[in-house]
Amino acid sequence: QKEVEQNSGPLSVPEGAIASLNCTYSDRGSQSFFWYRQYSGKSPELIMFIYSNGDKEDGRFTAQLNKASQYVSLLIRDSQPSDSATYLCAVNPTGGSYIPTFGRGTSLIVHP
């Protein structure tokens, strides 16, 4: 059973702070990793993807991947109240199956 684990939260940070969201996965051979943002009552929106070890930056977002430790994280700099949402981590497994397994998501609250 391939698993993707996320702390359900909520993670509460003040406006302007760095929010750090973490995800661990069980399939050591996983190759592709995705972060989605989901506002309450809405569908998931792709915000980042990463394939290689290290950091990938896009605006205020940075995805970090450490395959040896089997974790992927998402950093949100200068957090805004509009960033308040659930963040879903998704991982593509090995074996040629490109069917991502999703974590249950971490709820982020950015308070003014």
Next chain:
Amino acid sequence: DAGVTQSPTHLIKTRGQHVTLRCSPISGHKSVSWYQQVLGQGPQFIFQYYEKEERGRGNFPDRFSARQFPNYSSELNVNALLLGDSALYLCASSLEVAEPQHFGDGTRLSIL
């Protein structure tokens, strides 16, 4: 460009009925996947199609079926509806199966 479109947006059915949900992928996307999401959980994989062929099936009963048409649009069918089928049904498309998936707004299905 239009994103992934799903219809209907909301649906109310009673137990034992049948439902058909529809999805049109982003133009040029060949892969379509279906997910079920209940409150507080991440999306659960139901089906993946690529070039009209089923590429994967999740752990759902045979009451669930799907197909992909030559124009890459897709239908999800659910027979003999149960109360537990109440959920948000999400369709996601990608250029190829290994590419990041983009979600539609979903169909919210309520079973009475």
